[in-house]
Amino acid sequence: MHxxxxxxxxxxxxxxxxxxFLCGFCDIRLPWEKVDRVLYFQGPPQPTxxxxxxxxxxxxxxxxxxxxxxELHQSLSRQSCILQARYEVDKDLDLEPTGSPMDLDxxxxxxxxxxxxxxxxxxxxxxxxxxxxxxxxxxxxxILRDNNFRFKTEVLEESYYxxxxxxxxxxxxxxxxxxxxxxxxxxxxxxxQPTPATMLPAWEAITPVDSQKRWFLLVERHVVQDNNPDxxxxxxxxxxxxxxxxxxxxxFRAIDRKVHDTRIAQQQQGIQALPQKVMLGKT
Numbered sequence: 001m002h003x004x005x006x007x008x009x010x011x012x013x014x015x016x017x018x019x020x021f022l023c024g025f026c027d028i029r030l031p032w033e034k035v036d037r038v039l040y041f042q043g044p045p046q047p048t049x050x051x052x053x054x055x056x057x058x059x060x061x062x063x064x065x066x067x068x069x070x071e072l073h074q075s076l077s078r079q080s081c082i083l084q085a086r087y088e089v090d091k092d093l094d095l096e097p098t099g100s101p102m103d104l105d106x107x108x109x110x111x112x113x114x115x116x117x118x119x120x121x122x123x124x125x126x127x128x129x130x131x132x133x134x135x136x137x138x139x140x141x142x143i144l145r146d147n148n149f150r151f152k153t154e155v156l157e158e159s160y161y162x163x164x165x166x167x168x169x170x171x172x173x174x175x176x177x178x179x180x181x182x183x184x185x186x187x188x189x190x191x192x193q194p195t196p197a198t199m200l201p202a203w204e205a206i207t208p209v210d211s212q213k214r215w216f217l218l219v220e221r222h223v224v225q226d227n228n229p230d231x232x233x234x235x236x237x238x239x240x241x242x243x244x245x246x247x248x249x250x251x252f253r254a255i256d257r258k259v260h261d262t263r264i265a266q267q268q269q270g271i272q273a274l275p276q277k278v279m280l281g282k283t
Contacts, residue, residue: 002226003114004128004235005218006243008250010171012213021249022162022169031160031171038157038174039085039104039141039196041149042186043264049077052146055139065134072113072132080264083149084112085140089156091203101198108136111143117257124254125243126236130226141196151194153183156206167242168220174209177201217250219243 010018019031050056050073058066075081087109093099115130137143141151155174162169176183177200186193219242221235243252 001131001133002128002223002232002235003131003220004126004223004232004239005220006125006239006252007127007255008217008219008252010215010217010250012215015171015215018171018215018217018250019160022171025246026162026164026169028162031162034159034161035089035091036157036159037087037089037154037177037200039087039154040152041083041085041144042152043076043080043082044148045080045264046266047077047080048148049073050143050147053143055142055146057138068132068134072111072134075113075115075130075132080266081113081115082152082262082264083144084110085144086110086112086157089200095200096202096205099199102196102200104141104196105139108138109140110135111137111140114260114262116263117260119257120254123236123240125252126239127255127257127260128232128236129260150186151196152186153178153194154196155209156200164242166221167238168218168222170218170220171215172218173213173215175206176209177206219246219252 023029023031050069053069056069085104087102087104087107089095094102111132111134113132117127117129120126144151154177156177157172157174159170159172177197181189182194219239221239223231223235225231246252
């Protein structure tokens with residue numbers, strides 16, 4: 001699958017106005033509000049794919065899910081990357097003080113991989129990249145650990161969704177759930193391997209990643225037949241048409257594709273690896 005999206009920044013003071021505008025634009029009464037716990041797992045220095053599949057629950061697995069695992073394995077055999085394991089949470093039930101310890105291996109989550117974005121090719125406002133998302137998967141931490149992925153850090157992602165035909169509009173921001181020292185590169189932590197938190201802090205204690213508390217507006221279009229150039233061009237044209245409709249309401253920006261780079265620099269034998277910078281955002 002290919003995802004294509006436009007990006008705009010929304011000031012926190014404009015958040016309510018943006019919600020009202022997008023509800024009117026999409027002809028809906030209220031957006032769909034969702035909070036995801038997003039865990040980042042760093043792949044090994046050399047790409048090895050998903051070769052150890054002992055923790056993958058293959059019983060009753062659908063054919064399309066098996067094909068997604070195969071596609072992910074092929075991609076990770078070529079290039080090691082940072083993966084996301086995503087779990088929907090209820091901020092009223094799953095956080096302190098009312099929440100219970102979370103056993104992530106026993107919860108269904110989404111495993112997400114995103115490739116390095118394609119070059120803009122004259123359309124700098126559009127970010128487009130190949131992705132794989134495998135939904136309703138248990139044992140994700142064990143699967144990744146079995147294949148030498150290391151837990152890196154985690155955030156909460158607060159999103160408001162709006163839909164207009166096959167175009168998705170999403171207002172989102174990321175929130176720290178841990179101390180700032182847990183957002184430094186793994187290589188800079190003195191060999192200590194962090195683990196996912198068993199409990200999430202109270203909503204009032206969570207801090208936005210952006211110090212100015214700004215939101216991202218993403219206007220997204222997904223193309224399942226990503227080997228069809230005509231479908232990709234159709235999605236590009238559709239996004240640019242929406243951008244023209246929203247001119248004056250939101251300022252969409254060209255985003256350096258390196259911001260969305262999830263690749264792990266391959267380490268040559270005998271050469272010490274340098275610490276990698278953590279990019280928190282839509283990865």
